[in-house]
Amino acid sequence: MSDRHSNIEGARMLVIGASSGIGHALARAARTRGARVALAARRVELLSGLAEELDGSAHELDVSDPRAIERVVDEVATTFGQLDAVVFTSAVVPFALIEETDVTTWLHAYAVNAVGASHALRAALPHLADDAVVLVASSHDVGRPRAGVAAYHASKAALDEILRSWRAEHPELAVIRVSVGPTDGTEILRGADRDxxxxLYRAWAQEGQIPAKMxxxxxxxxxxxxxxxMSRANPTVVSDIVHLAPRLSTGR
Known part of the structure; x- marks a missing residue:
């Protein structure tokens, strides 16, 4: 018999940002653990094969577009009936020195990383089951910014404050903010200028911001x-903020 504190079998789950990285791995793992999955991301061509493999559905979604969020959430909710979990892992990470970060870059980072996540929760709200969980990936670097990613860090700080407001205004909801540390196997560096x-790596190393292991x-x-x-199994408790950081080897 599966431990109810690890069991997600049968959970109806929407994974936003499932085309790569954590979202992709999470969708695979969720299906392996018995959940029903709907996958959403901007690069729908990467989702189609995965959705077929996982017996799920693929939905093209640019989370900077609020109408697109509403359309996808409504489509998934219509298929599932209700949503037991919504996972938001979409993020844009523009690499640029702060004086070279233009207004368009700032606004897009906020639209995807902060406002997009909030609007996904807003769109999902009428469709959430009684024990539903909304899990949003943030960054462990909030408050400890690295050089070259100002727009990303600032937008994630905004996201954290937005999620605090959701918890303040909707204390009945299980909204979990997951602060994710450096993780291997993501595409965070995709498209960045190598020089x-x-x-930036030299600057991060000098400040001690590069972990020995991810x-x-x-x-x-x-x-x-x-x-x-765990949240679904213990409905009177919410893990409001959770930090997932690399566990370093002791060398033993």
Whole structure:
């Protein structure tokens, strides 16, 4: 018999940001653990094969577009009836020095990383089951910004404050903010300028901001799913803020 504190079998789950990284790993792990999954991301061509493999559905979604969020959430909710879990892992990480970060970049980072997550929760609200869980991935670097990613860090700080407001106004909801540390197997560096990255790595190393080891993406994904299971099994408690950081080897 499965432990109810790890069991998500039969859970109707929408994973936003499932085309790569943590979202992709989480969707796979969720299906392995018996959940029913609907996958959403901007790069729908990467979702189609995965959705077929997982016996789920693929939905093209740019989370900076509020109408698109509403359409996808309504489609998924119509298919499932209700939503037992919504997982938001979409993020944009523009690499640029702060004086070279233009207004368009700032606004897009906020639209995806902060407002997009909030609007996904807003759209899902009427469709959430009684024991539903909303899990949103944030960054462990909030409050400790690294050089070269100002728009990302600022938008994630805004996201954290938005989620605090959701918890303040809707204390009945299980909204979990997961602060994710450096994780292997993501596409966070996709499209970044390599010369700039080399300079930034030197700056991060000088400030002690590069960990000796990163978390494995599958471990992060399964830990997040277990948070959902625990929340559903213990409905009077919510893990409001959870930090997932790399566990460093002792060398023994």
């Amino acid at each position: 700039l990255l080399a300079d 978390s494995a993406v599958n471990d992060v994904a399964n830990a997040m799913l277990s948070l959902i299971a």
